[in-house]
Amino acid sequence: MGCLSAALILCTSFASTSWANDAESAATKHIENMILAAEGLLHEDSNDPSKRATAVAGLLDSYFDFPAITRFSAGPYWRAATETEKREYEQALRQVIIGTVVTNFDKLQGLKYNHLASTPKGSTLVLVSGEFIDTTGARPKVLVNWRVISNPDNRPAVMDIEIENISMLITQKQENVAIIRQNKGKFAALIEAMQKQLDQ
C-alpha cells in the first residue's frame, strides 16, 4: 500500500511537472509570437490612426484574454452588474485600451525584447519575465512581466502586463473600484465616466 501511494504521488508529481513545463513553453512561445506580430505591425505602420486601431484590435483579440481582463478590471462589481452594463463596460474598456495603445504606438519603436524567465503561478497562470531595451540607448531598460493564462483546456492568452512592478490590470481595477465607490456603488457611473473620457 505504501508503494502504491508513493507511486501515485510520483505519477501526480510527474504529471504536474509535465503540465508546468508544457504551460511554461506554451506561454513563452505565445509572448514571442506576440512580440513578432507587434514588430510586424510597427514595421508596416502608416501613421493612420484608424488603420493602427484595426491592427491593435487584431493583436488584442489574438493574444489577450479580453473577457478575463474585463471581468477582473471591474472588481467585485462585475457580478452585480446587469447584462447591459457588462456589455457597455466591455465596449468602453476595449475602446480605452485600443485608444491608449494607438496613442503611444510610436513609443514602441526601437525597442528590443529579451526573454528572461517563465515561472508557473498556480495551475492557471505563467509569469513570463522579460526586458525591453531601447536600441538607441535613449531610454533605460524596462523589466516586464506578462501574466499568461496557460492551461491544457485553452490556448494561451495574456491577461496582464506588469511594468517595473506596476500591474496595468490591477491599476485599472483599483481606479475603476475607486470611481464606483465614489459614486455610491453605481457601476453605471464608471461606464459614464469612461464614455465621457472617450468623447474628449
Next chain:
Amino acid sequence: MKFQSHYLFYMVLLLFAGGCSATPEGQLSESRDPYEDGNRKVFAFNMDVDTYVLEPVASSYLENVPPRGQTAIGNHVRWAGMPSTAINSTLQGKFENAGLATLNFLVNGLTLGFADLTEDDAPISKADFGQTLAAADVPQGSYLMVPLLGPRTTRSLAGTLVDTVLDPVGALAAGSGARALSTVQAPLGAVTFRADNFDAVNDVKYNAIDPYARTRSIYLQSRDGMTGQTMDRGIGTSDSDDEFDAFFNEAQ
C-alpha cells in the same frame, strides 16, 4: 539652521497627517487609505502646484537644457542620494550595494556627482529608510498624500524624515561653499523627477478618469515592489499574485 528647518517641516507634515480625520469605512475606495477625503484635497492642491509651477519648469528644463546637461544634473541628484543608499543598504544587510554606493559617492565626489567617473555597469539599487523599516517588518501604515512631497505611506514618510535628518551631504555642506548646492537639491530633484517622468505623469494627470486613485495604485504597487526587492524577490516573482489567485479561485 537647515537641519532644524527640515526637521520642523517634516514634524508639521506628520502632525498634519495625524490630524486628518478618517473617512468613514463605507466610503473608502481603498482599505489602506483611511484618510481618503483629506488626501484627495491635498492631491488637488499638489496638482495645482504641478500645473502652475512644476510642469512648466520641467517642460522648460527638457526644452532648454541640452541632453548632456540633463545627464549631468541627473547624475548629481543620484549621487546626492548615495549616502542614504549606502547607510540603508548596510542596515538591510545588502553589503555589496552599500559598497558600490559608497564607492560611487567617494569617486564621483570629485565632480560633486555631475560626472560619473566610476564606469561601472553594476546597477546600484536605491535604498531608503522606508525600505529599511519594511525589512524590519514595520507595518506599512496608511496611505498619505503629503503637501508638495506627494504620495507616501506612514512608514515611508517616517523613512523620508529619518533620511533627511541623517543626510550627511546636508550636514557636510553646512557652512561651506557647497551649501548653496545642498539647498537646491530638493527642488532640483523634484524638477528632474518630473522631467524624467514627464509623459507618464501627464498621462495620469490628463488621461486618467480618477488621477488620485491611479496615483495611489501606482505608488502603493511601486512601494510594494521596492520592499519586495528588499526581501530578495527576483525575476519571475510578482507581488500581485494574491489578487489573481483570488480571481481564479472565485471563478472556479
